[in-house]
Amino acid sequence: MTGESPERFFNLCAASGLDIWDVIFSKGNYIFSMGIHDFFSSKPFIKKAKIRLRIQQKLGLPFFLHKNRKRKLWAAGFLSFFVFLWVLSFFVWDIGYQGNVMYTDDELSHFLDTLGIHCGIMKNQVSCEELEAALRNEYEGITWVSARLSGTKLYIHVKENDVPLEIPVKDDSPCDLAAESDGTITSMIVRSGTPLVKPGDEVEKGQILVSGMVPITDDGGTVISGRYVHSDADIIAVRERTESREIPLWHEKEEKTGRVRKGLMMNIKEHSFVWLLPNFRNTEWKTVTEIRKIRLFGDFYLPMELGFITSCEVSSYDVKYTEKELEELGEAYKNEIAEKLMEKGVQIIENNVKILVNGSSCRFEVTMRTEESIEMETEIEAQGETQGEQPADEHN
Structure with a gap:
């Protein structure tokens, strides 16, 4: 803002209830911020105070949308991403077990498959009450079951019977x-x-x-x-x-050469995608992959796994x-x-x-x-x- 009476402009705005903030005086000019509605309402005061206003920067969602109005594909992709997440929220993408010792996770998962419950099933097709009853009827060693849906994860908490189911017959x-x-x-x-x-x-x-x-x-x-x-x-x-x-x-001994390759692996359903530099030298490598289930927040799991690959070059030789x-x-x-x-x-x-x-x-x-x-x-x-x-x- 430049002109003859900037102080009068500020007083007129204050008397009319127009908000002005972040006022800075620099090199004979006033720099400040105000809302777009207040800016248009202050036009009569510009003439009275004999000042000039020049907009330096426009901030806010309306200006952002107007500036990027020609980037339709970007906007469509941004919107599609949230629609995709919304659709994924209707499915079960992870199943977790708690309290099971006698029965392994694989054994319980196999039984759930026979019931048609697996990763990828819609949440409205899962009846927690029926699932609890089915587990109690199938496994005599399970005395209590709690099944609940949270986010995109199905939690199954069981308690097993510590007392032997059958008393051994004395010989x-x-x-x-x-x-x-x-x-x-x-x-x-x-x-x-x-x-x-x-x-x-x-x-x-x-x-x-x-x-x-x-x-x-x-x-x-x-x-x-x-x-x-x-x-x-x-x-x-x-x-x-x-x-x-x-x-x-004599036995084989391995020593690391110090050469390391790192990469990523993505598992989506039965498909795997690996990003790792190839072994151009045709040497021996030991590879370790740490796989994590991807989740956005809380119990919102996604139908994919991310793996971090660490491959170390080794040299093998026989030693006594x-x-x-x-x-x-x-x-x-x-x-x-x-x-x-x-x-x-x-x-x-x-x-x-x-x-x-x-x-x-x-x-x-x-x-x-x-x-x-x-x-x-x-x-x-x-x-x-x-x-x-x-x-x-x-x-x-």
């Missing part, structure tokens, strides 16, 4: 208890049957430890008959274990294990066996490993001294008296 058929391996008995608690060994005895594999035949004696102690029962006992013994593994002495590496492998093998046995309740007393190199191979031999349960059931034929129950007794 009361007559049997003996035999040694599963050689060893020395350290403790013995017999609840049913006749013990044939005692703590401190050395036993062999297959030897009967507890007989299923319980003798019946008269008042004089003479055996007059017997009855056959299901032997039951806890028999602990010290035994020797041996395990072995053989590996080639060093003595230190063999020792580390042997120690790891020994610890692996020990962990598996301890998970079963086996107590490790001694644990040693030998490393035997023979030509182009290496053999690890693990010898262990353990304390564990060694009884196993063996069937017998009931003879004499009919099968009965023996009062519980303990033998230490």
Whole structure:
């Protein structure tokens, strides 16, 4: 704004209720902002104040649309994008499961496919109540189901039954208890049957430890008959274990060269599109792809996945294990066996490993001294008296 009385112009605008803001005085000129309606209403004041107004910049949606009125394709594309998103919002593009341990996601998804529920189905075709009832009827281990639609995602939350569905039937058929391996008995608690060994005895594999035949004696102690029962006992013994593994002495080793290629992958339904520079040198590469489901916000998922590809060039060559590496492998093998046995309740007393190199191979031999349960059931034929129950007794 330039002219004789800019202050009078401001006073007239203020008296008439016209809004003016961001007033700046620079190089003898006033620069300010005002609304388009107020601008046209201020024209009578321009003559009274003897000033000149020149528009420097026009801001706002009406001016933007007028400026780009010839860009019809751009406007159509912009509008089509939001129409496309609006159409996608009527479909289910992702299914999530929560609380399932006994039944995997793939197993539940396969069952949903049989019901016609899958990614791409319209949301109005999904009845959450019917889906919940179908899952409860199909899987006995599921006691509670909650299905809900949020955005373009179907959430299925289940609770599984922690109590066994079937109570195992107790086996009361007559049997003996035999040694599963050689060893020395350290403790013995017999609840049913006749013990044939005692703590401190050395036993062999297959030897009967507890007989299923319980003798019946008269008042004089003479055996007059017997009855056959299901032997039951806890028999602990010290035994020797041996395990072995053989590996080639030479193995392939990979080293990264430092060359890296990065790219993108787009999955749309069953179609995949990959953008990655080709391997012009025909060398070996190790590729890792991190795939993410695309969502705009919240639970608004789209029917596509975006993958970030990282490919590293590697150089492979054969190398021989060093003595230190063999020792580390042997120690790891020994610890692996020990962990598996301890998970079963086996107590490790001694644990040693030998490393035997023979030509182009290496053999690890693990010898262990353990304390564990060694009884196993063996069937017998009931003879004499009919099968009965023996009062519980303990033998230490």
